[in-house]
Amino acid sequence: MAEVLVYVDHVDGAVRKPTLELLTLARRVGEPVAVALGNGAGDTAAALAEHGAVKVLTHEAAEYADYLVVPKVDALQAAVEAVSPAAVLVPSSAEGKEIAARLALRLGSGVITDAVDLEAGDEGPVATQSVFAASFTTKSRVSKGTPVITVKPNSAAVEAAPAAGAVEALSVSFSAQATGTKITGRTPRESTGRPELTEAAIVVSGGRGVNGAENFAIIEALADSLGAAVGASRAAVDAGWYPHTNQVGQTGKSVSPQLYVANGISGAIQHRAGMQTSKTIVAVNKDPEAPIFDLVDYGVVGDLFEVVPQLTEEIKTRKG
């Protein structure tokens, strides 16, 4: 069976969930071979083996943390040359897409970004994408070279599928471009203790209707009662009420949770682009004409300052 390379997104050896989802998809197309780079690369092996990686190619070097994108492209290219895979799968983060594109160009291949599903096809893997703010679904494939495909978080279930996960050192020689862009400083995001926005099963968001940074406590309280991540519309972010990392939409995160709760959000096309594929959508908005109500499974026309605290209380009571 052909091998499929899976680029591993990890933090000091802790594998992030989207990579485990990729392994599920990779198994539909071939035998997953994982590529883990940088500090802690070797520590990823147990989790990757548990989810189906037959091999884990690792390489540690300071370049991965000190320079932008290119060292990772060099390493992935070395892995492609070593393995001759049927496809390369990369998690669809901003960086993942840049790595995938440069790799594809070097391989003389096509690149598909932001797939939400992947199946084996007669002429190679077929990727499903959601386009034009999720109003269309397309199926595409790479028609030249080794397919390079980036896949969005929450596109597949994480499945246990124990495999050998044998660790092998990858040999990488860095290109002249590798040290072109220096990372001179790094401020890690502070953890809020809440789930990652793109990985969460439930997302509770607030928009302009929340009307102030301090009022986001109401949104956070609801999120915490449901074990949810907190999102925000661009209007709320631009007003400085909530950090940009939590923005949902075209120029923020795109989320596809089991449940999306929109509070004081009108539902502009750019916001919908980032949440329209959520399984269940509910909204609280005082304007019955707000376009968000076109999307909802359940909507409450009312003042969020009344409805949301009551909802939070009721959830707490029911959960005991």
Place this chain on the structure above:
Amino acid sequence: MSLRIVVTVKYVPDATGDRHFADDLTVDRDDVDGLLSELDEYAVEQALQIADDADDAEVTVLTVGPDDAKDALRKALSMGADKAIHVEDEDLHGTDAIGTSLVLAKAIEKAGYDLVISGMASTDGTMGVVPALLAERLGVPQVTLLSEVSVEDGTVKGRRDGDAASEQLEASLPAVVSVTDQSGEARYPSFKGIMAAKKKPVESWDLSDLDIDADEVGLENAYTAVESATERPARTAGTIVKDEGEGGKQLAEFLAGQKFI
């Protein structure tokens, strides 16, 4: 010496219009009004600010697209760019990101550059890969997805806000930069700017001007193939209640019914 800045701008179908696919499964650009991608306005804005801070600089806006794409160039010129280049050729129809990056890279080289500035993503394709592809093709550093950017003494610096961390980046010119919509509001064209734009030069190049063969671009030669495009069924209308004092409890009841509580 003059700082030569090339800004890549895309002409896209209006996101608030009824965007759809043509029969050949390319983006239909005829039936929906187009405009300068809003996210490229941020690139034009940063280019103009960098040019203002330099002793001597020239801002060229570059687009690859159909005849109407001139509207996008006009808008960028009326914001304050100095001149424009329009690459247009019948054979370009259906070109994908890999092919577009080839055309842009050749045009950028022909124009001459110290700094390329792109938007973070096009609002129609939303791939966010063209700037990285340009850096790869031009063999210069990529300094992308910046929410803050400055250029001084032949060095570009900026802040990239990633998922795990916010990073400070630095590279020497020439380089390819892309900026996000957090980089600062784009200016509106003034009346004077709009009038001045009418007199600014717009060059037109085709594939032969760039020494690109027709078999390197276009739908037939794309590296990816769209096999089908289906309109997503509209979400079925849900239940909408008016809050009469019990709205929160009613919503809780619904969520409990769906096993979220």
